[in-house]
Amino acid sequence: MAVPSVAVEQRSSILSRLSESRNALGFGFMLPAAVLLLVFLTYPLGLGVWLGFTDARIGRPGIFIGIENYQYLWSDSVFWLSVFNTLLYTISASILKFMLGLWLALILNENLPFKSFFRAVVLLPWVVPTVLSAIAFWWIYDSQFSILSWALQQMGLIDHRINFLGDPTNARASVIAANVWRGIPFVAITLLAGLQTIPQSLYEAATLDGASRWQLFRHVTLPLLTPIIAITMTFSVLFTFTDFQLIYVLTRGGPVNATHLMATLSFQRGISGGQLGEGAAIAVAMIPFLLAAILFSYFGLQRRKWQQGGGD
């Protein structure tokens, strides 16, 4: 009878040691998150990278072909057009979203009447599912039924309908505008949260020192907001760079691929066209750009010494 009692004691002693071990507890608490990351992020990413080196097609695993997919993409004008479109789309939309979002955040940070109401309203474009807002823009940009064209015609400002999605330049501008409209709330509300963490005493001190409104913004608001800006814009750039739904609903990448982003081209080639390997290669080709955006945000914005009042 003594043996089980010893075993129980040993088990309880192991459990007790584990429960007091910082390492064991830390490992235990991190395990679920690590499993989730491995299963849902690392594995798909690794699989995607692997597929990019194969000639896999729908229904066929494919064999390793080295960098052949990338060699084909290197000489593919549509791919390079999609890279150009993606960069133009991301850079233009991100700059506009930042400027307009920051502007909106500054306004909402003031003591306005119905402040809460306005803050809620600003979030609406972000709350509406992307596909729904894309369909709304589809009508707004329709070559025959656009309300913008109709309104401008009624005002006598134009004499023909605007070819929003048929002309390559107009189409690019239109999809960027739609993305900006949808993305502003995220930037604005996040920056607003950042603005509210800045102590009022700093503004009071600067005001006593005779700082102008611009100086308050330049030397108090902006440095203290920079970490939030870095995080917000990193996410915003990532969301914009990987955008898919807006383009898919509005243009399918047309006219003549003028609005194809890397994400939409990857889907078109990989899923609709069945060329999984090539589609994966296009998706993997997005990674360096995304990493560059993250590194720029991290090194360029987050670690600037001038946030603490020093030079760069």
Added chain:
Amino acid sequence: MKFTRRDVIRTTAGVAAGALGSRFVGSPALAQEGLKYKPEDGAKLRLLRWSPFVQGDEDQWLANTKRFTEATGVEVRVDKESWEDIRPKAAVAANVGSGPDLMFVWFDDPHQYPDKLHDVTELGEYLGSKYGGWYDGPKQYATREGKFLGLPLATIGNAIVYRESWVKEAGFAEFPKDTAGFLELCKALQAKGHPAGFTHGHGVGDGNNYAHWLLWSHGGQMVDESGKVAINSPETLKAIDYAQQLYKTFIPGTESWLDVNNNRAFLAGEVSVIANGISAYNTAKINKDKDPKLDEIAKDIRTTNLPIGPVGKSVELFQVTTAVIFDYTPYPNAAKAYLQFMFEDPQMSDWITSSAGYCCQTLKAFDNNPVWKADPNNAAYAKASATLRPNGYAGPLGYASAATMADYVLVDMFAKAVTGQATPQEAMEEAEKRANRYYRV
């Protein structure tokens, strides 16, 4: 059609009861022994199909499915997806080996994952011999190396849909039958303020239908019989030249059109001529009581086949849908029994009738379906299965043909040239280069 006692015994009681009451007439005699699949015990099926464009299609399919369940006890869940989402869903199901047991897929899909599909050769041959044979075009999409990868379900016809009063106003007593006359008509319509509009954007159906008609009607082809890219040809240049002239007569913006735009513009009275399935006409007809404008349009709509070009015969792509059974299904016999039931008369007859001209029969014995004479506008869609030319003509169907279409190579070639972004020669050479990437294997 005469059903023998043996047929009645071989099919389930419910099937036979339906068959005996058939309205089906004029089909050839049963040329092959009957076929019966015994569903697995506890079988349940899930079918994923495209969302209907004509409500009668879905209603009748569900009614037939209910009859199947009543006859066999096999439950069938019918899900639907937007037709453009079917291809990716089918691709994913085939690749991961999980999803619906049966699916209605499009174009070359069965040729993209033939190893993932359940062989239905026995059923295909049985139905073919019983119902006068399959039409070649739909059959090519569903068969590979003599085996049926699925059953050719329907051809979604595409035809000219036009406003008769405006065509007459433009000085044409009847719609031109050839491409030269058609160009003259479009010029006249534009002059009268009622332009035509054909899709140059990434519309999977309308964009591809129009681009293939332009190319094929002028004798061009993407590849030759061996699968070698043959788009760089004088015939292609003629097709591009014709497309450029035609485009000048269109309403502005057709290079941005997706599949819905032409219907929308036509039903709003913005354009006089489009190419579309019967759904454009049906929408006006069904809603005419709710909207006097649509009533007026419905009365004025006429349909006809697309004009014949220098090749001298009607050549069109159309959309073909095939019913496939995935190999991973645990209930292949139930799935085959279901398809057999749905393809047999009177189920198939009823379905074609209820589809109101949207779904054209793939089995020749159903040619005499009353729907084709029920409305004069249906006639233009009656021969879709007989006149269609498969994608990737004149080469084999497979990965390359599917990928070339999915990448809008032909659609972009015409769009680039007509909008002046490239010369016809440049547009053609770029299409050749892009097609070569897919036909490299």
